Amino acid sequence: MEGTPLGDGPTINTIAERAGVSIASVSRVLNGLPTRRETERKVLAAAEELGYVRNAVARSLKSRRTHQVAFAMADIGNPAYLAMLREIQPVLKAAGYRLVLHSTDAVVADEIDVLHSLGERYVDGLIMSPLRVTDAHLESLAAARTPVVVIGSVPEGTRADNVRADSRTGVRLAVDHLHALGRRRIAMVNGPLDTVPGAARGAAYREALEELGLPYDDDLVQIGDFYRAEGARAVAELLARVPDVDALMCANDLIALGALDVLRASGRRVPDDVAVVGMDDTDLAAASWPSLTSVSLGSAERGKAAAELLLQRLRGDDSAPRLVTVPPRLVVRASTAGNRADGPYDRKEGGV
Amino acid sequence: MEGTPLGDGPTINTIAERAGVSIASVSRVLNGLPTRRETERKVLAAAEELGYVRNAVARSLKSRRTHQVAFAMADIGNPAYLAMLREIQPVLKAAGYRLVLHSTDAVVADEIDVLHSLGERYVDGLIMSPLRVTDAHLESLAAARTPVVVIGSVPEGTRADNVRADSRTGVRLAVDHLHALGRRRIAMVNGPLDTVPGAARGAAYREALEELGLPYDDDLVQIGDFYRAEGARAVAELLARVPDVDALMCANDLIALGALDVLRASGRRVPDDVAVVGMDDTDLAAASWPSLTSVSLGSAERGKAAAELLLQRLRGDDSAPRLVTVPPRLVVRASTAGNRADGPYDRKEGGV
DNA sequence: TTGTATGCGTTATCAC
DNA sequence: GTGATAACGCATACAA
Numbered sequence: 001m002e003g004t005p006l007g008d009g010p011t012i013n014t015i016a017e018r019a020g021v022s023i024a025s026v027s028r029v030l031n032g033l034p035t036r037r038e039t040e041r042k043v044l045a046a047a048e049e050l051g052y053v054r055n056a057v058a059r060s061l062k063s064r065r066t067h068q069v070a071f072a073m074a075d076i077g078n079p080a081y082l083a084m085l086r087e088i089q090p091v092l093k094a095a096g097y098r099l100v101l102h103s104t105d106a107v108v109a110d111e112i113d114v115l116h117s118l119g120e121r122y123v124d125g126l127i128m129s130p131l132r133v134t135d136a137h138l139e140s141l142a143a144a145r146t147p148v149v150v151i152g153s154v155p156e157g158t159r160a161d162n163v164r165a166d167s168r169t170g171v172r173l174a175v176d177h178l179h180a181l182g183r184r185r186i187a188m189v190n191g192p193l194d195t196v197p198g199a200a201r202g203a204a205y206r207e208a209l210e211e212l213g214l215p216y217d218d219d220l221v222q223i224g225d226f227y228r229a230e231g232a233r234a235v236a237e238l239l240a241r242v243p244d245v246d247a248l249m250c251a252n253d254l255i256a257l258g259a260l261d262v263l264r265a266s267g268r269r270v271p272d273d274v275a276v277v278g279m280d281d282t283d284l285a286a287a288s289w290p291s292l293t294s295v296s297l298g299s300a301e302r303g304k305a306a307a308e309l310l311l312q313r314l315r316g317d318d319s320a321p322r323l324v325t326v327p328p329r330l331v332v333r334a335s336t337a338g339n340r341a342d343g344p345y346d347r348k349e350g351g352v
Numbered sequence: 353m354e355g356t357p358l359g360d361g362p363t364i365n366t367i368a369e370r371a372g373v374s375i376a377s378v379s380r381v382l383n384g385l386p387t388r389r390e391t392e393r394k395v396l397a398a399a400e401e402l403g404y405v406r407n408a409v410a411r412s413l414k415s416r417r418t419h420q421v422a423f424a425m426a427d428i429g430n431p432a433y434l435a436m437l438r439e440i441q442p443v444l445k446a447a448g449y450r451l452v453l454h455s456t457d458a459v460v461a462d463e464i465d466v467l468h469s470l471g472e473r474y475v476d477g478l479i480m481s482p483l484r485v486t487d488a489h490l491e492s493l494a495a496a497r498t499p500v501v502v503i504g505s506v507p508e509g510t511r512a513d514n515v516r517a518d519s520r521t522g523v524r525l526a527v528d529h530l531h532a533l534g535r536r537r538i539a540m541v542n543g544p545l546d547t548v549p550g551a552a553r554g555a556a557y558r559e560a561l562e563e564l565g566l567p568y569d570d571d572l573v574q575i576g577d578f579y580r581a582e583g584a585r586a587v588a589e590l591l592a593r594v595p596d597v598d599a600l601m602c603a604n605d606l607i608a609l610g611a612l613d614v615l616r617a618s619g620r621r622v623p624d625d626v627a628v629v630g631m632d633d634t635d636l637a638a639a640s641w642p643s644l645t646s647v648s649l650g651s652a653e654r655g656k657a658a659a660e661l662l663l664q665r666l667r668g669d670d671s672a673p674r675l676v677t678v679p680p681r682l683v684v685r686a687s688t689a690g691n692r693a694d695g696p697y698d699r700k701e702g703g704v
Numbered sequence: 705t706t707g708t709a710t711g712c713g714t715t716a717t718c719a720c
Numbered sequence: 721g722t723g724a725t726a727a728c729g730c731a732t733a734c735a736a
Contacts, residue, residue: 009471009497011729022707027731036705051495053471057412058729061712066409068452068474076438079635086428089455098474100420101451103441119361119405122420122450143403145361257639264641283431287609289616289641363713374723379715388721410713413728 010050018046030054065124068098069310072114072128076103079253079282081129084151084303088127091307097124097314106131115140115148125314127151127306132196147313149306152196161309161322165297167197167279170328171204172211174249174277174295177330179212181337183247183275186214189234189259190251191226198226201251201279220245224255231258239266246274247336253278253285256292260335275336281329290334298326362402370398382406417476420450421662424466424480428455431605431634433481436503436655440479443659449476449666458483467492467500477666479503479658484548499665501658504548513661513674517649519549519631522680523556524563526601526629526647529682531564533689535599535627538566541586541611542603543578550578553603553631572597576607583610591618598626599688605630605637608644612687627688633681642686650678 073081104110129151224234250256256278281296456462481503576586602608608630633648
């Protein structure tokens with residue numbers, strides 16, 4: 001195969017000419033429709049010689065299907081979304097769909113843009129995971145002419161499939177676990193309360209304490225942001241205010257890693273002095289030392305479920321919107337149970 | 353905005369009818385071409401009422417541009433590729449391109465498929481990062497009618513822009529560092545030698561020792577695979593064979609994490625007894641404890657450079673193929689220098 | 705079985 | 721300035 005000179009590629013017209021048949025015959029052969037042996041031979045030979053490849057755009061215009069699906073994540077830097085992505089990709093690929101990625105940086109306008117752009121029909125469906133769901137989201141969702149699966153919570157009645165985590169139960173699992181270990185001064189290190197996860201996890205913490213009969217203490221709640229450095233700063237403040245805290249319920253793994261840094265720097269042992277729990281069970285939880293007990297909210301499962309739901313819609317299923325809730329799971333590691341197995345090998349991790 | 357009944361969306365024909373003008377006028381207005389005030393008003397009103405959105409497929413067929421770019425990574429589970437992705441995405445987005453993701457699982461046939469599928473013209477360009485470059489790659493690359501940027505090494509004369517890491521210098525930096533710390537029994541824990549990185553890093557290790565005047569000792573080289581569990585297994589074997597090793601040069605971060613696990617389990621202190629260096633400087637390196645000294649091969653920079661190179665091509669630049677080499681950088685953390693700053697906050701990490 | 709002709713939704717080139 | 725009309729590349733209903 002010598003270096004093909006750039007320029008316009010061959011079309012079915014080129015082939016038709018070369019093979020001495022009509023474009024209809026070319027199309028038929030290429031689509032496996034019944035044709036005479038000789039015609040088929042000529043067409044395939046011409047196609048081969050010319051290095052013909054079907055133009056996906058023209059084909060989409062005709063068929064009204066692009067074989068593309070979009071995934072809109074709030075933040076491409078967030079390992080939790082990447083975990084979803086890792087599951088979504090192979091499912092779609094196996095079904096013959098390409099994946100178009102959008103990172104909206106949790107900007108509402110960007111998310112609305114993505115929904116609006118569905119009208120451009122460059123994808124057959126969308127999976128989206130918004131950080132918060134506004135009225136604008138719901139309007140655009142209602143107007144969408146393309147199947148959409150939302151990872152996160154949407155109000156009942158929304159015309160979109162919905163895959164949810166259950167962070168309420170998740171926090172409960174964690175707090176119960178800490179309580180069972182004998183911890184009684186369990187603090188909460190949360191992210192901003194105006195985000196969906198922040199609000200949900202904060203409320204769940206309060207509920208969990210209540211059910212355990214533990215008093216709720218404002219001093220034990222520290223708001224920061226969902227990043228490692230912010231988490232560290234928040235925990236430093238917390239320790240200054242409440243030195244005798246014996247457990248930290250962190251609203252995500254990054255915060256928890258920041259917590260480990262600060263606890264270590266302050267000379268506290270984990271978990272002996274302070275037990276730490278994160279959320280999302282990202283790769284980082286298994287990598288840290290001590291390895292981090294974390295509440296898995298099923299990022300991977302949610303991604304997979306969303307992809308499968310969407311595929312069903314793409315196959316023509318137009319039944320009522322579905323709701324899938326993925327149960328949380330507490331993954332106990334060293335940060336709450338020092339002498340238990342670390343379990344760093346229980347997750348698939350990429351190589352090279 | 354009431355729930356729009358599903359069905360075919362409006363086209364410029366619908367608008368033309370509604371506005372009482374021709375489709376040509378509609379197109380003009382929509383494209384900002386000079387039109388009478390009144391026409392413009394009618395068209396825009398109709399478009400607004402109908403909730404019109406341009407059909408991207410039809411537009412692409414006509415314009416021969418899809419405003420999509422593909423990124424083909426060897427393994428979506430690998431943090432190093434995700435680091436590239438995180439840089440590529442915003443660059444393309446800012447330039448108005450969508451990102452189509454392919455994970456080829458390092459299967460050569462899949463990679464060739466991706467190259468071949470460029471002929472379908474569903475993307476305007478491609479960034480790919482193959483684990484190895486075969487003749488089949490080069491042939492498909494030569495036949496490509498679309499700009500391609502390869503992250504990795506391609507032979508001179510290949511008609512594709514090329515962004516390279518310099519793992520040779522990278523290994524050298526690491527080995528020099530270990531040597532400077534007084535280590536003399538420096539082992540290499542590598543991945544398979546039939547991969548490009550495996551081969552390059554293995555050779556570089558040998559070279560580095562030579563330049564330092566250290567003897568090369570087969571016993572100090574252990575081949576495993578580029579995963580954490582494999583790395584752990586390899587290091588266990590190594591320790592059994594060479595108990596007095598005082599430094600480990602690991603071919604990537606995952607291997608290094610596995611090494612930390614095993615060293616810890618064997619009662620060795622890091623870095624006091626054994627210093628450990630990883631490669632790729634992934635997020636995991638900063639998260640682990642002790643935090644991991646790692647050679648950054650500039651995954652992020654390479655991704656960014658690749659995206660920018662591709663954008664230049666998409667803007668029409670058809671000059672000779674470019675070669676960009678990103679210099680490696682040693683990021684010293686606790687696994688080789690116990691009392692230095694951990695620096696866990698020097699990298700941007702995702703939140704929530 | 706095969707060819708002719710039409711449409712998918714846009715953009716662009718003409719005359720008017 | 722505006723309206724017919726012809727592509728873009730493919731699939732297909734219909735006629736032959």
